Amino acid sequence: MTGHSLQRKISTHESFGVTALLISISLLYLLLFLGLPLIAVFVEAFSKGWNLYIAALKEPDAWSAIKLTFLTAAIAVPANLVFGVAAAWCIAKFEFKGKSLLITLIDLPFAVSPVVSGLVYVLLFGAQGWFGHWLQAHDIKLLFAVPGIVLATIFVTFPFIARELIPLMQAQGKEEEEASVSLGASGWQTFWLVTIPNIKWGLLYGVILCNARAMGEFGAVSVVSGHIRGLTNTMPLHVEILYNEYNFVAAFAVASLLALLALVTLVVKTLVELQAKRSGEPLHGETR
Amino acid sequence: MSQFRAHSVLPGFNLALGYTLLYLSLIVLIPLSALFIKSATLGLGGYWDVVTDARVLASLRVTFFASFAAALINVFFGLIVAWVLVRYTFPGKRVIDALVDLPFALPTAVAGITLATLYAPNGWPGQYFAAYGIKVAYTPLGIVVALTFIGLPFVVRTVQPVLADVEAEVEEAAASLGAGRLDVFRRVILPAIFPALLTGFALAFARAIGEYGSVIFIAGNMPYISEISPLLIVSKLEQYDYAGATAIAVAMLLISFVILFAINALQWWTSRRGTR
Numbered sequence: 001m002t003g004h005s006l007q008r009k010i011s012t013h014e015s016f017g018v019t020a021l022l023i024s025i026s027l028l029y030l031l032l033f034l035g036l037p038l039i040a041v042f043v044e045a046f047s048k049g050w051n052l053y054i055a056a057l058k059e060p061d062a063w064s065a066i067k068l069t070f071l072t073a074a075i076a077v078p079a080n081l082v083f084g085v086a087a088a089w090c091i092a093k094f095e096f097k098g099k100s101l102l103i104t105l106i107d108l109p110f111a112v113s114p115v116v117s118g119l120v121y122v123l124l125f126g127a128q129g130w131f132g133h134w135l136q137a138h139d140i141k142l143l144f145a146v147p148g149i150v151l152a153t154i155f156v157t158f159p160f161i162a163r164e165l166i167p168l169m170q171a172q173g174k175e176e177e178e179a180s181v182s183l184g185a186s187g188w189q190t191f192w193l194v195t196i197p198n199i200k201w202g203l204l205y206g207v208i209l210c211n212a213r214a215m216g217e218f219g220a221v222s223v224v225s226g227h228i229r230g231l232t233n234t235m236p237l238h239v240e241i242l243y244n245e246y247n248f249v250a251a252f253a254v255a256s257l258l259a260l261l262a263l264v265t266l267v268v269k270t271l272v273e274l275q276a277k278r279s280g281e282p283l284h285g286e287t288r
Numbered sequence: 289m290s291q292f293r294a295h296s297v298l299p300g301f302n303l304a305l306g307y308t309l310l311y312l313s314l315i316v317l318i319p320l321s322a323l324f325i326k327s328a329t330l331g332l333g334g335y336w337d338v339v340t341d342a343r344v345l346a347s348l349r350v351t352f353f354a355s356f357a358a359a360l361i362n363v364f365f366g367l368i369v370a371w372v373l374v375r376y377t378f379p380g381k382r383v384i385d386a387l388v389d390l391p392f393a394l395p396t397a398v399a400g401i402t403l404a405t406l407y408a409p410n411g412w413p414g415q416y417f418a419a420y421g422i423k424v425a426y427t428p429l430g431i432v433v434a435l436t437f438i439g440l441p442f443v444v445r446t447v448q449p450v451l452a453d454v455e456a457e458v459e460e461a462a463a464s465l466g467a468g469r470l471d472v473f474r475r476v477i478l479p480a481i482f483p484a485l486l487t488g489f490a491l492a493f494a495r496a497i498g499e500y501g502s503v504i505f506i507a508g509n510m511p512y513i514s515e516i517s518p519l520l521i522v523s524k525l526e527q528y529d530y531a532g533a534t535a536i537a538v539a540m541l542l543i544s545f546v547i548l549f550a551i552n553a554l555q556w557w558t559s560r561r562g563t564r
Contacts, residue, residue, distance in 0.1 A: 014469055019376060026372040027384070029365045033437050034390050036413065037402040044405060083311045090304035096293035102308070108316055111544075113498025115518040116537045119525065120319035123326050128530055130322060154315055177298055187299035209392070216395025218501035223522060236397040236501065243401045243505065255398040262393035269393075270386045 041259045044252035056250035057257070064230045065238035065254070068146065072221075072234060073214040076153040080210055081203075084161030089195075092169030093177060103166065109158040117155045118223025121148055144226030149234065152220040157210045164206030164283075165199060171282055172198055201276035202283055205269065212265040216258060323541075326534045338535040346512040347520045348539065354428055354516070355496035358435035362492050363485055366443025373444070374451045388444050391437055396501030403434050404506040426508030431516065434502040439492030446488035450481050483559050490551040497544050 014022070046053055056062060087106060091099060109117065124130050125142045135142060142148050176198070180190040196203075218236040225232045227241065235254055242251035276283045293301065327335060338344065373385055391399065407414040407424040417424050424430050454477055462472045500518040507514045517540050524533035 018469075022368055023372050023376060023378055025365070026369045030369065030384060030387065032413070033440060034387055036406060037399060037437070038390065038394075040402050040406050040412070041398060044402075083308065086304040086311075087308040090301055090308060093298050094293055094296055094301050094305075096301075096305070102312075105312060105317070108320065111494065111541075112320070113500065113518050113521075113537070113540065115500045115521050116323070116498070116541070119521060119533055119537055120323050122525060123322040123530060123534065124319055126530065128528070151315075155319070158315060174296075174298060181297055181299070190298075191300070212393045216393075216398070218395060218397040219499075219518065222500075223525060236395050239395075239397050239401060240505075248405070251401060255395075255401060258395045258398045262390060262395070262398075265393040266386050266389055269389065270382075 038259065038263075041252060041256050044248060045256040047252075048249045052249050053253050053256075056253035059250070061230045061233065062238060062250070062254055065233045065235045066257070068149070068233065069215050069235040071146070072150050072153050073211050075150050076157055076214045077207060077211050079154055080157055080161050081207060083158075084165050084206060085203075087162045088165035088169045088199075089191075091166050092172075093174045106162050106166075107159050109155055114156055114217065114219025115223055117220040118152050121151055121155075121224050143224055144228070145232060148224040149221050149232060152224045153214050153217055156217050156220045157214045160210035160213065161203070161206035164202050164209070168199055168202040168282065169195075198281065201272055201279065201281050205272050205276070205283055208265055208268050208272065212262065215261055323534055323537060326531065327538045330531050330535055334531070335535050335538075338532050339539045343511055343515070344517070344520060344536055344539075347515050347517045347536075348543070350428060350431065350514060351497055351517045351540070352543065354431040354435055355493050355499075357432050358439055358496050359489050359493040361432070361436050362439045362443045363489050366440065366488060366492075367447060367481075367485065370444045370447040370451055374448055388441050391440050396438070396499070397505075399437055400434065400502040400505035403437060403502065404430070407433055407506060425506050426510075426514065428507075428514050430506040430508065431503050431514060434506050435496040435499060438499050438502050439496050442492040442495065443485065443488030446484045446491065447481055450484040451477075454480050479558075483555050486551055486555045486558070490548055493551075494544055494548060497540065 013019075057066075087102075090096075091103065122129065122143060125135060125148065126132055127136070129143075142151070176194050177190050180194045181187070185193070215234075216236055217234075218240070221234055222237060222240070225234070225237055227233060227237060229238075229241070233241065235258055239251050239255050239258070242248075242254065273283060330338065369388065373381065373388075404425050405411055407417070407430060409415065409418040409423065409425070411425070414424055422429070424433060458476055459472050462476050463469075467475065498518060500516075500522075503516055504519055507516060507519075509515050509519055517536055521533045521536050524530075524536065
């Protein structure tokens with residue numbers, strides 16, 4: 001903390017006792033609610049030894065859940081990435097009517113319960129749903145199958161990248177792009193060579209958060225999955241099934257992979273924040 | 289198009305906006321509209337019957353009270369954590385700061401089974417509560433624990449930047465006029481960060497109302513006592529009662545809109561008072 005005058009230290013600081021008390025309360029609170037659960041996941045996972053841990057992860061149903069989780073994220077994240085860039089391009093670089101309404105609508109999925117996010121697709125594609133008969137007649141299975149899981153995941157992670165890019169690109173303005181275009185560059189050249197380098201850290205930041213949620217989503221996916229072992233179970237759903245079967249070691253073994261993913265997410269996110277600060281690119285977003 | 293948007297030399301507006309609207313409609317707007325159209329098929333009478341069912345009302349009560357309690361806990365402790373992270377330096381602060389976002393990154397099902405294991409009567413902290421006759425897991429108290437975990441980052445992350453922006457000069461002025469440290473906090477700092485506190489509360493509260501994954505494992509899910517509304521939606525769906533599930537979903541959405549609207553109004557009112 002530079003620039004703090006001596007006077008400020010004398011007149012506007014808490015006594016040592018209060019400082020120590022506040023730090024202790026914070027650390028205790030965070031330890032109880034964050035540290036303890038994080039440690040407990042790994043303690044429970046390894047409670048019966050390394051061999052059982054490995055066996056739990058090698059089990060075919062666990063393996064297929066891992067593959068489905070990665071497949072889902074591999075579709076949902078790029079889909080929302082393309083959308084986020086397109087939405088941020090038209091919102092940040094142009095002036096048009098209804099812009100603030102559009103921004104509000106993009107945020108909508110954050111206001112909806114995950115369970116309801118799944119429910120809306122059941123209403124559309126379920127047996128009694130709007131398109132249920134048509135889908136059945138053409139033998140297309142969306143619900144209780146992989147496409148439904150992907151759709152529900154796209155819904156819950158919908159705003160992540162867009163809401164990261166919109167304030168960032170708005171803050172950067174459009175002068176650089178206008179200069180590029182008036183110097184004769186094409187639209188796509190401008191986009192790839194001017195815009196993308198300017199927003200790369202914000203983009204990465206949004207992708208990381210979007211991916212963490214896509215791989216970890218439970219409520220929405222649970223409603224549309226049908227819980228078919230080895231077929232429509234993602235890792236979080238597999239954790240639930242194992243836990244409800246009192247197979248705690250296996251449940252926590254799969255959970256430990258997800259906890260590891262969370263830790264990697266936090267580390268990469270912190271690194272991106274540092275890089276963005278160093279390169280002078282401002283990062284926006286409420287989760288910062 | 290001349291009136292719809294201002295002139296620009298940049299290309300790609302039609303393509304970008306067209307794609308945005310198409311994707312938004314297909315993924316979000318059309319599916320969400322199905323929710324309201326489906327609940328309209330119930331009719332007002334049918335809707336009222338579903339929503340005023342004793343079990344549904346009890347679940348709404350549990351959901352909203354637990355969410356409110358958890359958000360309040362997070363306002364209190366979140367403010368202290370934000371204060372400590374902004375104002376003090378101590379070893380390990382960077383790690384602690386990064387760890388605050390854990391509930392955003394940790395899948396809710398993992399949080400759910402872990403908290404349930406920890407706070408069960410034979411769990412590591414749970415046994416100490418049990419020794420005093422307090423049951424945490426499988427009671428409404430367990431729901432509050434899970435929702436507190438889920439909402440923890442919101443207050444910290446909304447208050448942190450605002451607290452960092454409070455100017456030292458104002459505090460110095462108040463102190464030099466004879467105000468004690470507590471007076472400075474109450475009269476100078478608290479009014480400045482109050483809107484951010486409210487925002488943090490609203491975000492934590494809204495998130496808690498819809499939360500499912502972290503709660504169902506620790507709640508015990510006893511009807512009328514510890515059954516949350518999202519779980520009731522799921523169980524209605526499992527019985528193919530689509531209309532009933534939809535009615536509860538719409539009721540939850542409406543109640544949270546009203547509450548969030550009230551919080552927004554309160555925020556508007558306090559920020560107006562702040563600037564006179």
